[in-house]
Amino acid sequence: MPVLVDDRYQKGLIVARRDFTKDLWSIRIRPSDPFPFRAGQYATLGVELEDRVLERPYSIVSAPEEPELELFIELIPGGALTPHLHRLGEGQTVWLRRRPKGLFLRQPPAADLIHLFCATVTGVAPFASFLRQLVRRSQSEGGAVPRILLLQGASHADEFGYLEEMERMSRDLPGFRYVPTVSRPWDEPGWEGEVGRAEDVLRKHADDFGVAPGQGMVYLCGHPGMIAGGRALMRRRGLQDKEILEEQYWPEGKEPTGSDT
Secondary structure, rough: OOOOOOOOOOEEEEEEEOOOOOOOOEEEEEEEEEEEEEEEEOOEEOOOEEEEEEEEEEEOOOOOOOOEEEEEEEEOOOOOOOOHEEEEEEEEEEEEOOOOOOOOOOOOOOOOOOEEEEHHHHHHHHHHHHHHHHHHHHHOOOOOEEEEEEEEEEEOHOOOHHHHHHHHHHHHOOOEEEEEOOOOHHOOOOOOEOOHHHHHHHHHHHHHHHOOOOEEEEEEEEEEEHHHHHHHHHHHHOOOHHHHEEEOOOOOOOOOOOOOO
């Protein structure tokens, strides 16, 4: 065993895999030891390659109450890690850092505010985690549920890995609305939903949902271009920096090739 695989890591067993497209898939991992986390945090996942562990952070889809970790992953052509992860299936193992990280949703959305979640493709992960937790708590404890709009952008409809789950939540969870939007509708003759990039339709749905300065929070996660555009739009709308939280999956101006995120 390489020296780098020490007590900072634990093993994780892949117990399920689901492929959405040729380069988008989810896996469920059963950690060998407890892995407590908060909705919105990420797990650092790694594979053992020769004399080192190659690792990257991935936002967690599963709710903290679930016994397994679910991750939504995109294959990066020429990436350092995802080609290795893409070859793994049920029954195989990975390495997990024992501690989760991330402060994206460090303060749970308040029930007296309006919240706009905006994501691109796998950026839906932290929002799905929070929403799953919210559903569980509303069913068991009741009480006020914050008003939440989730706007998710993708090039094609098959990239919405959790489309059915989000649509079901929008029917069952009071105050929650889900809006998927595709940016290449000419490839989707059967698509009847919103069209355009997420940042292009953000203002329309923010207005319709009542997001306003002092009355709401905006959370942006995923592609840095969407985040930059969304932030600028919301600032022009009058929201302050403290009302706009963001988590981008790679540095602005740098495409994720050769080094995964």
